[in-house]
Every structure is written in structure tokens, then in C-alpha cells.
Amino acid sequence: MNLPEPLYERLARRAQKTQRTVEAELVDAVATSLPDEPDELAVDMAEAIAALHLLGDEDLWRAARQSLAPEKAAELEDLHIKRQSEGLSASDIEELATLMKEYTRIMLVRSRSAALLKQRGHDVSGLHQGHEP
Secondary structure, three states: OOOOHHHHHHHHHHHHHHOOOHHHHHHHHHHHHOOOOHHHHHHHHHHHHOOHHHOOHHHHHHHHHOOOOHHHHHHHHHHHHHHHHOOOOHHHHHHHHHHHHHHHHHHHHHHHHHHHHHHOOOOOHHHHHOOOO
16 A cells, blocks of 8 residues: 555654554554444454464464455555545445454554564564565
């Protein structure tokens, strides 16, 4: 997904200050702008990472590299563009929330998987640049 340059730069500055990835900052920004259902969302996210510690290293590497399907990423980008240009219908807002929930879940699994791999002594620095270890 491509972001407008000024937005990307703002997120990059925030990420640098907080020593996080631009993706993590983006997830934070979107998550705070969407109406939430705290209990349901918290349970869903907790379930997404609950058993990761039981996975072997190979499966954790796979989990740490997963991403939103290209067609869903394109749809998410289209909805963001539409929101800026003409606004979103109720069904668009619902679809955006669904896609953002999935994206947030993926980012949480990736982050937790990377943390577990790092605890196990692996160099995970390449994950943030999209490189294989």
C-alpha cells in the first residue's frame, strides 16, 4: 500500500521517535481513529497470539513474514483514497473496519512472532526491511 509522501514522512518521524516501525505507527493511527469494540477486539487479538509460543522456529518465521493479501491491501488503499476524495458509505466504512481489523491482527502476529524469535536468539532485523534472515 502506498501512502501520500507527507503522511508517510509524519509516520516515519513518529516511528523513529518511538523506535517502532512505520507499519506499527500506521496501525496505531488507524486503530485510534476507528470505533472499537474493546472486549471483542481484545479477545480476537489475544486469541491471534495465544499459542504462538508453542510454534517451532520455522512456523514463527512464516508468521513473522505474513502480510495482508495483495487484493485486500489494494482494496484497503482504494477505500482510503475514496474516503479522502468523496467520503465513504456505511458499507464502505464497515469494509474498511473489517480490513483494518485483519491488518491489525496480522501486524500483531508478526510483531509477537518476531519478538519470540528474538528471544530464541534469532536475528530478526531483516524482517523490518522485508528481507529474509
